[in-house]
Amino acid sequence: MTSHNGGRSSEPPPPQAALYDDLVGVRERAVMLQTVLQGSPVGDAGELMQGMMTRLSSAFSRLGANGGGVVAASGAGSAAATASGAGRRPGGRRTRAGAAAGPVRRSSGSRRRSKSPFIKTETVTTPEDGQSWRKYGQKFIHKSTNPRSYYRCTHKHDQGCKATKQVQKSESNPSEFVISYFGEHTCKDPSTLHLEGAAAPPDHCANLIDFSSINNGTAATASTSAFPHSMLFPGISYSSLPAQGLPAFCEKLTQAAADQVAAEEGQRMAATVPLTVGSAPAEYWPAPGEVDAVDAGISSFPSSPSSLGFTGSFGSFGDDDLFGFDS
DNA sequence: CCTATTTGACCCTA
DNA sequence: TAGGGTCAAATAGG
Numbered sequence: 001m002t003s004h005n006g007g008r009s010s011e012p013p014p015p016q017a018a019l020y021d022d023l024v025g026v027r028e029r030a031v032m033l034q035t036v037l038q039g040s041p042v043g044d045a046g047e048l049m050q051g052m053m054t055r056l057s058s059a060f061s062r063l064g065a066n067g068g069g070v071v072a073a074s075g076a077g078s079a080a081a082t083a084s085g086a087g088r089r090p091g092g093r094r095t096r097a098g099a100a101a102g103p104v105r106r107s108s109g110s111r112r113r114s115k116s117p118f119i120k121t122e123t124v125t126t127p128e129d130g131q132s133w134r135k136y137g138q139k140f141i142h143k144s145t146n147p148r149s150y151y152r153c154t155h156k157h158d159q160g161c162k163a164t165k166q167v168q169k170s171e172s173n174p175s176e177f178v179i180s181y182f183g184e185h186t187c188k189d190p191s192t193l194h195l196e197g198a199a200a201p202p203d204h205c206a207n208l209i210d211f212s213s214i215n216n217g218t219a220a221t222a223s224t225s226a227f228p229h230s231m232l233f234p235g236i237s238y239s240s241l242p243a244q245g246l247p248a249f250c251e252k253l254t255q256a257a258a259d260q261v262a263a264e265e266g267q268r269m270a271a272t273v274p275l276t277v278g279s280a281p282a283e284y285w286p287a288p289g290e291v292d293a294v295d296a297g298i299s300s301f302p303s304s305p306s307s308l309g310f311t312g313s314f315g316s317f318g319d320d321d322l323f324g325f326d327s
Numbered sequence: 328c329c330t331a332t333t334t335g336a337c338c339c340t341a
Numbered sequence: 342t343a344g345g346g347t348c349a350a351a352t353a354g355g
Contacts, residue, residue, distance in 0.1 A: 139345065
């Protein structure tokens with residue numbers, strides 16, 4: 001892949017970006033501290049760190065475009081699990097073509113990650129998370145005994161998905177992995193959500209509720225097995241959507257989310273849940289004026305029902321901006 | 328042949 | 342300039 005970033009940016013970073021960078025720094029130190037505290041006899045340390053991380057994630061979400069995104073809770077999956085290089089035998093090349101005769105400089109292309117928004121960091125026992133990742137690099141980080149592996153979404157090139165993650169073995173507990181997620185999945189991965197009997201969702205739709213099967217007179221059944229816990233709202237019947245219409249559905253979804261937050265007793269769900277509804281019959285599309293009434297934070301609507309649909313995501317479930325949406 | 332991984336080079340940011 | 346993130350050639354394996 002050839003980069004065409006046009007070199008480093010000469011414009012000063014906006015204040016929000018600076019704030020974001022500061023938060024990134026805080027988060028990184030918190031992660032290190034979390035690692036240090038692992039195995040500590042101080043029982044509250046873990047909870048304190050968890051609280052810190054959650055608040056940090058919330059702050060990122062509040063930053064909107066710079067920090068908003070989706071949090072996917074970990075689950076069983078089939079992602080590559082070669083955080084320390086296990087698996088294939090070393091394959092690497094000898095020398096880069098042209099390196100011996102002189103470095104082949106690409107025209108000021110940026111090789112550095114273009115600051116994908118931080119999503120979250122979690123410590124798990126397995127690097128697998130059910131998503132489709134492809135490893136693109138591994139490095140030993142300064143003073144770290146374990147290498148850090150870099151993964152990008154498998155659909156980066158075919159769908160332009162910018163999601164990446166970094167996996168590193170815990171310093172204090174080698175049986176655990178510290179995973180940092182950057183960028184939200186914008187790809188349509190069948191493992192994310194599939195609808196039985198439904199037409200294929202739009203390419204740029206990550207989590208889709210497809211109404212096409214409703215049009216055909218068959219019930220839409222959403223497989224939510226791959227959904228993380230934070231994205232499931234008990235009591236929501238997806239198959240009842242046609243009877244409710246979208247505004248009613250959004251209200252119900254909002255209420256269900258509120259109930260879930262209440263059930264978790266103030267635990268800040270640093271998650272932002274992207275919601276995309278596509279292919280809905282025209283009669284179920286809310287009029288622009290209905291957006292506020294729904295109050296589910298739908299951030300954008302299509303010009304016509306035939307286009308993708310409206311998209312939005314639940315922002316941080318904090319004190320003041322409950323269910324605020326960001327695009 | 329195709330896809331995934333390895334790994335040194337490249338290059339940006341602090 | 343050091344550290345770290347990404348690229349892409351080389352390679353392994355299905």
